[in-house]
Amino acid sequence: MNPGDGSNAVALLYLSYTGDRATKMATRFLSLIAFLLAVVFAPMIGTSAALAQDDFAAQVNALGPGSFSDREKAMNVLVATGDERVPPVLHALSDGDLDTRTADGKVLFASKVGSDFALKDPVDGTDLGTAPSADIEKVKSNNGLRGKIRTAIGKMTLLSPDGAARLSAAQNVLKNADPAMLELIDQALATEADPKIKSTMELARAVIVLKTEGTLEAKRAAVETVTSHGDRAAQNVLINNLAGAPDELKPLIQSGIDRLNSELAIWDVGQNLLYGISLSSVLLLAAIGLAITFGVMGVINMAHGEMVMLGAYTTYAVQLLLQAVAPGLMEYSLAFAVPAAFLFTALVGVAIERGIIRWLYGRPLETLLATWGLSLVLQQAVRTIFGPTNKPVTPPTWMSGTFDLWNLSFTWNRLWIIVFAIAVFAILQIILNRTPLGLQMRAVTQNRRMASAMGIRTPFVDAMTFALGSGIAGLAGVALSQIDNVSPNLGQGYIIDSFMVVVFGGVGNLWGTLVGALTLGVANKFLEPYAGAVLAKIVILVLIIVFIQRRPRGLFALKGRAIES
């Protein structure tokens, strides 16, 4: 039978005696059952597992008493088990977070909570409550022991079957550059198959070689290895080793640093470009609907940002609905949110067009004011319904996290938004160039009266155009809900930027909007490292103001007599 379970039962019995009289009988009865259960089930759970558990606990407890050399022996026993629970124990020992409970000599994790210590069992990770500092005693370690601990941990983790553990161990070695680890690293390198872990290990090995007394040849090879690594960390390694290196090696290291500098500059350009394209895709999504309504109808829709916001809230509402109805489909909520947001905002768009904008055609400035008023009403309505706080929209798993592409790091959701923006742009181009509705829209854009005379129902085309523009804004809202806070003010943050894109690109041509969004997004990200985010934005705004002076109708202006009005 298992003595541990037995002692639990004894403890329960003991507790039952200290309990008050009213509950005494019940407690005693329960503890009797517990004792019986322990007796009956302990052998059935599996004696060997229980014994191993017990052994491990005893081995951990052996760290507590005795001198440093006893502790080292106990540690070696632990390391020899190869148990995955060992490294945390050793880390705790090294950091001074391992304590002995004076009452029973049990060794456990202790972390300070207020004036007391929170205790945790290193064997099975259970919470053991808190204890005052008088009840526990720290398991002491010294520098010699700490060095050995580090080696031991490295040994356990560098050769661990778990890839993530090996990677973090290799990074640890790289950080500490402990010469004692050289042998271990070589051993690990021989068997390592994962290229990423292998390259980190090679870098770590090179760093150790540079630090230790080795042959010049070995060091030269190490410098080459580090240089070929080609990232910021490698450059830092070289810079740190430049001063301490032998004179023969210095030119090589210096040239390595310079080479890395130029390489990194190129990567920086690539990274900025990637960020710029990401920002451009967001701008494009936000602005393209505006470009359609402005281009075709000459309507400045100040409530466009609120359409984006409504799209984001639709995404949130779809998520709430799915959570209640079909939680299994949560992962695919975006597949429902995209059409829902498009339809909902398109319907709101039709209502706005038929209710307000229709009466204001030919008076663009009045339209601007009325739609601004509408944007205030919509914002306040959303605030009344959903509250003023940010709403959480959980991204699906395939959209979360980051990935590395060579030396560039990027997040999945940004990448998907770029893909989404391209898809929306392509579909819009098809609608405008290949469908009857698109043909009519272009006709109305170019010459409204002539189109009307040819039998096109311009009011219908207006309503459809506005619905399309608003629907696209709703789609932008779905995308923005993944990267921005879903709040009633969501749209306001994008409206001025969207206007800048449209004005810069010129109306009547979606390519203008695309070029406008790309230019502004990329220019913004390239200015940011030099000027800071706010100043970059100011510079862009000023540049647009200046640009408009040169080309008052944007980059891709419509030409023809009908435009002069």
Place this chain on the structure above:
Amino acid sequence: MITQLLFRALDRKAIWLVAALVFIAIAVPVANLWIPEGNPLYLPNYAVPLFGKYLNYALLALALDLVWGYCGILSLGHAAFFSLGGYAMGMYLMRQIGARGVYANPVLPDFMVFLNYKDLPWFWNGFDLWWFAFIMVLFVPGLLAFGFGWFAFRSRVTGVYLSIITQAMTYALLLAFFRNDLGLGGNNGLTDFKDILGFNVQAPATRATLFALSALFLALGVIICSAIVNSKLGKVMVAVRDGESRTRFLGWRPENVKLFAFVVSAMLAGVAGALYVPQVGIINPGEFDPGNSIEAVIWVAVGGRGTIIGPIVGAVLVNAGKSVFTGAFPDFWLYCLGGLFIFVTLFMPKGIVGLFARVRARKGKEASSAAESGEDPTTLNNSTKSLGKPEPAE
């Protein structure tokens, strides 16, 4: 010549308006300072700067009306001119604090000590002199308007494009003034004022004087604006509004006319901002918000654009409504403001003043006296049709 100009400026309506403003400039301080508390005519202390604020907004609206109502330039950046005037006044008031700040530095304002400034930035020099600061109140907004307008009007940036780039201008300034290293207080702006011209800004007498000045400057604004619109130049402005190309072909230079109106308007807005700051006690970058500019546009639209009295009525009414509503039903104010925007543009294109004019015109018709038709050269007859694109066929 000047008397002649003044004489022509002050048609009957303008005289009444100026007289009313002068009366308010006297009556409100009297009601606050000399009428004892408890008397029904007594005005409590908090009301004086509040009313003063309304009058400053009215001056801003009047300035905006000069360019929008009479010249057809819808500026969505007048909050920038207002705030720049306010900042110029704020800088003077900051320098007047002297060693009485929290850090007791005789030269540097508190926020500069806090941000580890060693010397005063160069553009703060001179703001300890009241006359210099007061010139800057006119000069800085005027200069910005001149530079901006010079390029924009010459390049023939018109209509919606102009509105959007004025909005971009005020947005850029908003972002710039939020920066701490601009040396103008960053996020917190300028506040904790003590004295103006040696008088305590908090004292009731000073506040009453500031109110009177607000009313008198508004009266001055009315005189200037009606002098402009009743002159030949004013007629050309209206012509530019109603048909810019046609005016150009008749031999006028629309860009110069627009530039003149824009600069005068910016200066008036600057004065409004300068009077606003000591009464409110703070100026911060939030005043540059593009939303504020658009709100000012709605005051003009509510009152009636293209009239002198319209923007004043609109600004005072909307802001009084805002004070009442935000106190009583804070959640409903945005509905009201938004609804007002939509209602006014759809159903009252000429604003409240236009409503009165229509009622009077109908009365005149009933009495079949053609003489009383209320023919005002500045109303927006048919102007809307000539703006923008032709109407879609319904």
